[in-house]
Amino acid sequence: MGFTARTDDYLVPDRLLWQTLQERIANNFACMPEKMASTKIAFFDSFDWRLYNKQLLLMRRHNTYELCLLHDESPIVAQPWPSGTCPIFWWDFHDTELAQRLEKILDVRALVLCLKLSRQSQLLRILNRDEKTVLKVCLQRNVQESTADDAHSIQLLKLTAIRGYDDFLEKFKIFLKTLQLAPCTKHILENISQGRARKPGDYSSKMYLHLKPEQTAKSAVVVIYNHLHDMMKQNEVGIKADIDTEFLHDFRVAVRRTRSALTQIQLVLPRQLTQEFKVRFAALGKATSRLRDLDVFLLREKEYQAILPEALRPGLAPMFRGLIRERRREHKRLKVALESPEYETMLKEWLQAIRTLDTSSVNLECRNSDEPIANVSRQFIHKKYKQVLRVGKNLSSNSPDSDLHDLRIECKKLRYLLEFFRSLYDESEMAPLTRQLKQLQDNLGDFNDLGIQQANLKQMLDGVAPQSPNQTICAATIGGLIAVLHHRQRQLRMEFESTFAKFADRRNLALYEKLFRSPLRKRTS
Amino acid sequence: MSIIALHSIKGGVGKTSACINLAYLAAMEGAATLLCDLDPQGSASFCLRIRPLKKFSTKKLIAGGSKIDESIRGTDFDNLDLLPSKMSYRNIGLILNSLKKSRKRLKSILGGLQEQYDYIFLDCPPNIDLMSENVFVAATHILVPLIPTPLSRVSFQKLLKFFEKEKMDQSKIVAFFSMVENRKSVHQQTMMEMSKLYPRLLKTTIPYRSAVEKMTVRRQPLPVYDSRSAATLKYEALWREFREIMNT
Numbered sequence: 081m082g083f084t085a086r087t088d089d090y091l092v093p094d095r096l097l098w099q100t101l102q103e104r105i106a107n108n109f110a111c112m113p114e115k116m117a118s119t120k121i122a123f124f125d126s127f128d129w130r131l132y133n134k135q136l137l138l139m140r141r142h143n144t145y146e147l148c149l150l151h152d153e154s155p156i157v158a159q160p161w162p163s164g165t166c167p168i169f170w171w172d173f174h175d176t177e178l179a180q181r182l183e184k185i186l187d188v189r190a191l192v193l194c195l196k197l198s199r200q201s202q203l204l205r206i207l208n209r210d211e212k213t214v215l216k217v218c219l220q221r222n223v224q225e226s227t228a229d230d231a232h233s234i235q236l237l238k239l240t241a242i243r244g245y246d247d248f249l250e251k252f253k254i255f256l257k258t259l260q261l262a263p264c265t266k267h268i269l270e271n272i273s274q275g276r277a278r279k280p281g282d283y284s285s286k287m288y289l290h291l292k293p294e295q296t297a298k299s300a301v302v303v304i305y306n307h308l309h310d311m312m313k314q315n316e317v318g319i320k321a322d323i324d325t326e327f328l329h330d331f332r333v334a335v336r337r338t339r340s341a342l343t344q345i346q347l348v349l350p351r352q353l354t355q356e357f358k359v360r361f362a363a364l365g366k367a368t369s370r371l372r373d374l375d376v377f378l379l380r381e382k383e384y385q386a387i388l389p390e391a392l393r394p395g396l397a398p399m400f401r402g403l404i405r406e407r408r409r410e411h412k413r414l415k416v417a418l419e420s421p422e423y424e425t426m427l428k429e430w431l432q433a434i435r436t437l438d439t440s441s442v443n444l445e446c447r448n449s450d451e452p453i454a455n456v457s458r459q460f461i462h463k464k465y466k467q468v469l470r471v472g473k474n475l476s477s478n479s480p481d482s483d484l485h486d487l488r489i490e491c492k493k494l495r496y497l498l499e500f501f502r503s504l505y506d507e508s509e510m511a512p513l514t515r516q517l518k519q520l521q522d523n524l525g526d527f528n529d530l531g532i533q534q535a536n537l538k539q540m541l542d543g544v545a546p547q548s549p550n551q552t553i554c555a556a557t558i559g560g561l562i563a564v565l566h567h568r569q570r571q572l573r574m575e576f577e578s579t580f581a582k583f584a585d586r587r588n589l590a591l592y593e594k595l596f597r598s599p600l601r602k603r604t605s
Numbered sequence: 606m607s608i609i610a611l612h613s614i615k616g617g618v619g620k621t622s623a624c625i626n627l628a629y630l631a632a633m634e635g636a637a638t639l640l641c642d643l644d645p646q647g648s649a650s651f652c653l654r655i656r657p658l659k660k661f662s663t664k665k666l667i668a669g670g671s672k673i674d675e676s677i678r679g680t681d682f683d684n685l686d687l688l689p690s691k692m693s694y695r696n697i698g699l700i701l702n703s704l705k706k707s708r709k710r711l712k713s714i715l716g717g718l719q720e721q722y723d724y725i726f727l728d729c730p731p732n733i734d735l736m737s738e739n740v741f742v743a744a745t746h747i748l749v750p751l752i753p754t755p756l757s758r759v760s761f762q763k764l765l766k767f768f769e770k771e772k773m774d775q776s777k778i779v780a781f782f783s784m785v786e787n788r789k790s791v792h793q794q795t796m797m798e799m800s801k802l803y804p805r806l807l808k809t810t811i812p813y814r815s816a817v818e819k820m821t822v823r824r825q826p827l828p829v830y831d832s833r834s835a836a837t838l839k840y841e842a843l844w845r846e847f848r849e850i851m852n853t
Contacts, residue, residue, distance in 0.1 A: 205681070210824075212654035213681040243679035243686055 087152045088253070090261040091271075092235035098202075098219055101237070101259075105204060105217065108255055112211075114203040120225070122196045123269055125280075126189035127318060127327065132280045134185060137269070145173070147181055150267050157181055167191065169324070188379060190324035194278065195269055196225040206248060214245040215252055222268050232272050236264060283314055285330045287337075287499045293454035297348045298437060298446075300453035301341065304500050305434045308338045309427065320415050325375040328414075332372060335365045340496040344460055347448040353433055360426050371414050373536065374407040380533075387564045388557065395557025398550060399540065457501040462596040464494045469589075472580050477573075481531060484576065488524035495521060505595055513595075516588050523572060523579040530569035537562050607851055608715055608725045610744035614760040616731035618750045619783035621648045622817050622827070624728040626840040627748075627847070629826035632685035636723035639677065639686045641715075643740070644730040647690030653680050654824050655689050673714065682826070686722075711739035733767055741773055746851060750783035750811070753795035761803075779850060781807040781843060807850075809843040812836055 092101065105111055124138045125131045131138055135150045143163050146155045159178040167173050168190045170182035199222050206215040218238040226232075237256075241249045264271070270280050289307060291300050311334035318327030339361045342354050381400055385393055417423060448456045471487045495517055502510055537558050544555045582588075611624040624640065632638040642649040647657055655678050665672040677686050715725055729740050741747060749764065751757045761780065768775045780803065786792055800806055811817075814836040816827060823830045828837045 210654040210656065243677055244675075245679065 087241070088239045088249075089264040090237040090239075090256055091264040092219070092237050092261060094233070094235065096235075096259070098221070098235070101219065102202075102204065104259065105206075105255075109252070110207045110211075111217070112205045112207060114205065116200060116202045118198065118200050120196070120198050123194045124191040125194050126186055127192055127323070128189065128283050128285055128330075129281050130185050130189060132269070136185070137267070138182075138191065145178060147178060150269075153267075188324060189326055192323065194280070195272060197222045197268070197272070198225060199223075206252065208245075208248070214242055214248040216240040216242065217252070222272070224272050234268055234271050236268075237261065285311075285326075285333065287502070289500065289503055291453055291501065291503050293504050294452050296450050297345070297453045297456040298449045300457075301345055301348050302434055302437055304341055304345075305338065305430075308334045308341070309431055309434070312427065316418055320418060322411055325379065328368060328372055328375065332365060332368050335361055335368070336492075337496050337499075339365065340493055341500065344464065344493055344497060345448075345456070345500075346460075347446045348456070349437065349449075350446060357430060357433075360430075364423070364426070367417050368414060371407065371410045373532070374403055374410060376529075377403055377533075377536065378407065384561055388560050392553070392557045392560045395553040395555075398554055399557060453501070454504050457497070457504055458596045461494070461497045461501065462592070464490070464497055465592050465596065468494050469584060472584065475576070475580070477577070481527075481573075484524060484573075485528055485531075488521070488528055491517060491521050491524060509591060509595060513588065513591060516583050516585075520579050520583045523576055527569055527572045527576070530565050530572065534562050534565050534569070537565070606719045606722055606725065607746065608727065608744045609851075610727040610729055610740045610747045611750070612727075612729045612737065612740060612747050612764075613731055613749055613751075614733055614764055615752075615757060618731075618752050618757065619811060619817065620731070620750050621652070621728050622820055623748070623750055623781075623783065623811065623840070623843075624726050625649055625652055625820065625826050626828065626837075627844050628724070628726040629682060629685060629828060630841060630844040631724045631726075631848075632682055633828075635684060637684050637721060638724045638726065639688060639718060639722045640680075640726045640728065641688040642690035642728050643736065644690055644728055646730070648821070649728045650687060650689040652820050652824050652826075653687050655680070655687050657689050657691050673718070682829075708735070708738050708742050711736075712743035715743050733764070738771070741768070741771075741777070744777060746847075747778045748847065749778060749780040751780050751799070752784045753782050753792040753799070755791075755795060758795060758799060761799075776805075779805050779807060779847065781847075782810040784813040785810045786813045807843060807846050809839060809846050811839050811843060 102113065119141050122140045124140070131147075132150065136156075137146075137148045137150050137153065139146050139148060139153070140161070144158050144160045145167070146153075146158045148155050157177050159173060159176050161167070161173075169188075170179050170186050173179035173182065199220060201218055201220040204217040204219065205213040206217060208214045216239070218236075218240070220236045220238060221233065222236070223233040239249060239252060287307065289303055291303060312331055315327045315331040315334070318324070319331055339358060342349075342358045342361070378400065381396065384396055388396070468487070468490045471483075471490055475483055475487065495514070498510065498514055498517070502514075541555060541558045541562070544551050544558070609627070611620045611627075613620050621644070628638050628640045640649060640653075650657060658676050665676070673688065677688050679685075680687055718725060727740055727744065729737065749761065751761055765775060765778070767773075768778065782792075782796055785796070796810070812835060814834065816831045816834045817836050819830075820827055827834070827840065831837055
């Protein structure tokens with residue numbers, strides 16, 4: 081609510097001293113300086129910049145967390161918070177408006193510290209003949225808090241217009257031109273990047289690659305593998321420190337994408353190299369599986385509580401206590417694995433192999449290697465989509481669940497190919513294809529997920545020895561959950577046919593044919 | 606959005622001072638606040654160092670919409686804006702009289718500002734005319750300052766009778782004692798008698814203090830230049846008490 085005051089920022093070079101600037105302003109305008117204020121500010125976001133991507137900021141100052149707009153730090157919601165405690169997840173803000181807002185954006189991601197700075201600011205009020213404030217000019221010096229000697233600083237001059245006095249703002253801007261100050265449209269978070277390990281927006285779990293249609297398949301796969309390698313490395317720290325569950329999730333996706341690329345983008349890399357790393361990445365993926373399963377289970381605690389009738393809920397607590405213990409052990413085991421020389425060597429050798437390919441001019445004796453990536457990608461996507469269609473069309477209501485699982489795997493492979501090569505095609509045509517495929521994947525994914533949950537619960541049930549009342553309630557709880565999940569899975573099975581029919585819709589298939597059918601096939605058909 | 610009119614049939618009762626100070630206190634709590642100076646004398650505008658607008662007129666006020674938006678001025682204080690006064694408001698009754706739905710004009714004009722403000726304070730001229738009727742219809746609350754003297758009591762009774770005659774909602778009216786001098790027995794006597802008669806009288810009273818009078822010299826809300834004075838504390842208490850009534 082209220083009138084949004086217009087603000088303009090200008091960068092003030094370090095050489096222009098505060099005192100000098102203030103004197104120059106005072107020589108040209110009637111002004112009144114206010115007391116200087118100092119404050120320490122910390123900025124937080126999720127590892128994948130969910131707040132920044134929505135043009136938002138979460139900052140802590142004066143023992144208050146403020147969710148603000150990125151461009152001018154104007155608060156949307158503020159929540160006083162005692163010093164000494166550091167909320168990590170949205171639910172740590174308990175029953176507050178801030179928690180509600182963060183939930184929608186952060187989901188299960190943790191807040192991590194992005195930047196700490198100390199800010200000195202002084203307000204100069206520009207006055208008219210009645211000594212009324214007609215423009216607010218704030219001189220602001222932000223110094224990054226860092227252990228490094230080269231801590232970066234930024235001086236800003238912020239103008240806040242007063243409603244109804246735009247003419248003074250314009251006059252002041254003309255004056256600033258004489259000082260040769262450059263307007264600044266970026267927030268400090270984006271400006272102070274010197275000496276910082278991370279920059280806003282430097283990580284996303286989505287693949288945004290920029291491939292050119294004419295580049296060779298060899299150089300294109302180097303871009304893909306490099307990107308996926310970086311993704312694994314970026315997520316390592318978060319997994320080891322156990323910051324949130326999504327580090328492991330993204331790490332696993334990067335491993336799976338790498339394996340998928342190695343299998344599907346054929347005859348581009350030497351066969352021996354492909355085979356070797358397919359095996360090594362499969363082993364790496366397997367090493368992370370149990371921890372992910374446990375994460376997924378633990379994230380479902382609230383959902384399971386909602387499913388069960390009240391009488392069966394007491395059995396959940398001991399069940400989850402056991403899972404938490406197992407997760408602790410499993411995390412420790414994975415941390416050791418990620419710190420092992422074997423893992424280190426494997427990624428080093430992989431990176432070395434990619435780099436050698438990138439610089440190598442030796443003929444790799446691979447048929448597709450020097451072909452333009454546009455042709456090669458089209459061929460692979462077309463092949464995979466045909467395969468999805470074939471598998472899907474052969475499914476009937478009597479088909480075993482394992483056939484649906486096979487289709488899910490094929491869909492995933494098709495999805496990865498579309499993601500790798502997205503930049504080679506028209507975005508407006510790729511978007512509906514991805515959307516349609518995602519709907520099918522969601523159906524298959526949920527179906528599979530419910531199957532895994534039931535299998536896991538069944539395994540737990542087998543371990544229960546109902547000699548005590550506690551164990552009996554546990555068994556009943558698990559039984560209750562299995563029954564509900566089984567019912568849900570059957571419902572999804574019934575929805576499969578209509579979901580697949582939408583994917584195999586005439587228009588969707590025509591688009592696949594238009595985009596990915598090779599010119600050679602066109603001539604022969 | 607709450608529309609709070611500071612109104613009194615009698616002049617010189619501390620209406621403008623209360624209007625400025627309460628609007629300022631509301632804004633300091635973070636509420637987007639607009640003060641409309643409807644008094645042709647323009648005392649509120651003067652106290653906030655804002656001159657009457659050259660291009661504004663009564664007709665533009667009545668037209669509402671963008672004409673009002675363009676005329677609103679930011680004050681020196683965050684969240685507090687002002688619609689400055691205009692001498693031509695002295696003719697507002699005549700212009701309103703010539704229009705259809707003449708009693709509801711102000712309500713529809715202010716309704717257009719609903720998106721922008723949490724509170725609108727109206728500083729009204731001392732009168733009962735067609736403009737006052739517009740204020741009574743538009744306001745969600747009518748805050749009446751009373752100097753505790755028999756004359757004030759008479760004018761307050763006139764206001765209540767007017768509401769009764771015009772079948773307007775009397776529950777909007779909330780009064781408080783202003784410019785109170787405890788050493789005067791007339792003040793004490795009147796306050797005691799009126800408290801028994803009128804249940805919607807606020808408990809907080811505003812004392813007579815020279816610090817309040819200085820608002821026209823300092824041209825600032827009282828809490829800005831004298832944050833610890835007894836009068837400031839009383840205005841703060843008055844705002845808290847009144848806000849409580851608005852929320853119930």
